[in-house]
Amino acid sequence: MLPDHGRPAAELLAELSSLRAADLPVRGGKVTAYVYDTGLPEVHEAAHRAYAEMLEVNMLDPTAFPSMVALERQVVGAVAETLGRPGAPGIFTSGGTESIMLAVKAARDARPGATRVVLPVTAHPAFHKAAHYLGMEIVPVPVDPVTYRASVPAFGDALDERTALAVVSAPSYPQGVVDPVGEIAALAASRGVLCHVDACVGGWLLPWLREAGAAIPPFDLAVPGVTSISCDLHKFGYAPKGASVLLFRDAELRRRAYFASAAWPGYTIVNATVQSSRSAGPLGGAWATLEALGREGYRELGRRTLEATRRLAEGVRKIPGLRVLGEPEAALVAIAGSPEVDVFVLADEARTRGWFLQPQLSYAGIPANIHITVTGVTLAGVDAMLEVIEEAAEAARRRGPAEVPEGLPELIASLDLDALDDATFAELAASAGIALGLPAGNGPAARPGTAPEPAPEPAPGMAVVNAILDALPAATREAILLRFLSVTYSPPA
Numbered sequence: 001m002l003p004d005h006g007r008p009a010a011e012l013l014a015e016l017s018s019l020r021a022a023d024l025p026v027r028g029g030k031v032t033a034y035v036y037d038t039g040l041p042e043v044h045e046a047a048h049r050a051y052a053e054m055l056e057v058n059m060l061d062p063t064a065f066p067s068m069v070a071l072e073r074q075v076v077g078a079v080a081e082t083l084g085r086p087g088a089p090g091i092f093t094s095g096g097t098e099s100i101m102l103a104v105k106a107a108r109d110a111r112p113g114a115t116r117v118v119l120p121v122t123a124h125p126a127f128h129k130a131a132h133y134l135g136m137e138i139v140p141v142p143v144d145p146v147t148y149r150a151s152v153p154a155f156g157d158a159l160d161e162r163t164a165l166a167v168v169s170a171p172s173y174p175q176g177v178v179d180p181v182g183e184i185a186a187l188a189a190s191r192g193v194l195c196h197v198d199a200c201v202g203g204w205l206l207p208w209l210r211e212a213g214a215a216i217p218p219f220d221l222a223v224p225g226v227t228s229i230s231c232d233l234h235k236f237g238y239a240p241k242g243a244s245v246l247l248f249r250d251a252e253l254r255r256r257a258y259f260a261s262a263a264w265p266g267y268t269i270v271n272a273t274v275q276s277s278r279s280a281g282p283l284g285g286a287w288a289t290l291e292a293l294g295r296e297g298y299r300e301l302g303r304r305t306l307e308a309t310r311r312l313a314e315g316v317r318k319i320p321g322l323r324v325l326g327e328p329e330a331a332l333v334a335i336a337g338s339p340e341v342d343v344f345v346l347a348d349e350a351r352t353r354g355w356f357l358q359p360q361l362s363y364a365g366i367p368a369n370i371h372i373t374v375t376g377v378t379l380a381g382v383d384a385m386l387e388v389i390e391e392a393a394e395a396a397r398r399r400g401p402a403e404v405p406e407g408l409p410e411l412i413a414s415l416d417l418d419a420l421d422d423a424t425f426a427e428l429a430a431s432a433g434i435a436l437g438l439p440a441g442n443g444p445a446a447r448p449g450t451a452p453e454p455a456p457e458p459a460p461g462m463a464v465v466n467a468i469l470d471a472l473p474a475a476t477r478e479a480i481l482l483r484f485l486s487v488t489y490s491p492p493a
Helices: 009-022 041-053 066-082 096-110 126-134 152-158 181-190 206-211 251-257 281-317 343-352 378-399 408-414 422-431 463-470 474-489
Strands: 090-093 116-120 137-141 163-169 194-198 228-232 244-248 259-261 269-271 332-336 358-360 369-373
Touching: 041 281, 066 090, 066 244, 066 281, 090 096, 090 251, 096 126, 096 163, 096 194, 096 228, 096 244, 096 251, 116 126, 126 137, 137 152, 152 181, 163 181, 181 194, 206 281, 244 251, 281 332, 281 378, 343 358, 343 369, 343 378, 343 463, 408 463, 408 474, 422 474, 463 474
Parallel strands: 116 137, 116 163, 163 194, 194 228
Antiparallel strands: 090 244, 228 244, 259 269, 332 369, 358 369
């Protein structure tokens, strides 16, 4: 509720601190997804100050705020130089999803009448989102069941005159492997099809891993046939959230990503991104991070990350009941379980020990697993992480697999979820032992002079929830997740 009178800044900040009490920590390396930590506080502090300095600059009009043009040229230029094509034109965006959205739009507009996007099943769902928004069709192709890399023959069968864009990943997020970019880009070029490399997670990591001695295959704009590439700086660039770069082969293709409209009597509309008004804060933060670290700083982070990734993978392979999926080429490690070690239970056990390991559901023949993103800070705690994984695996072995109530997946799959309102859906979930809502500490803090609201019960372990989702087809999973989101953001009854 909006207060009748304004509140002091100190009080507001105290409330924010209270609200964040139940959040996962963003520093320290115990959260292995969502956040990226250099382990260098001074770098993050420089980024925060630059972010605040540019916070109120509006990137809607480059003629009004030339500072943001200068910063974007520097940031895009640094990425282009590092990713194989110095001087390549690009766009600074709010993140990987927006970069991907614009890459798909550019391909659609460059090939009128072509409506298909061909991609491996391991490609990021942002491409599905872009296709949904832009009226395109996704054509998924399989990956090798051992290496998890995209199948070149399958791409050859799928590419046709209706294809606007071929997509490869460097690396794919689920298993951290690089698709055969050169082969698929050449194949796409031979068919007159554009080829986008999704290097959102790896674009600002793979070059530094290569310099640290890793065998990284060619993947960037220097590869013949690659026409665009996306690179998130808020991942392994370690910039504050809201920072990605989309590069193009040439300015003509970049123009296909732009939007302009003069069909109204107001101010001129011309947008480089999906958004119109947007803060230059993320741009300032990205620029400051790149400048604060420099090439030598990123080389050192790459060295640490490579060592930590290798030690983590080697250590996991020694734990009974666990295995690493594929041979990770980037700092992403997927760990599968076994009949005696349920990875969903393992993740819950790790959470009780203060570590967040990201569960991934099974799909397209790829087993359920836990996903770990290794960052610059991980090396200092990799032994502690391995100890926790081993302890959690042993605890999961003792507990046994998460038990899905008999017949529940079939019942859920048979329901018309659209016919249920949010309250009924929440009651249905509760009847299956799944309490929806925010964990303790995430509710509104009490204001001076008001009685504190009772804290909700802590959220139960997620093993059963994940096991139920894992037993359902993808379309049903999606419908349930949408309902969960709706319930989460609905005000309490």
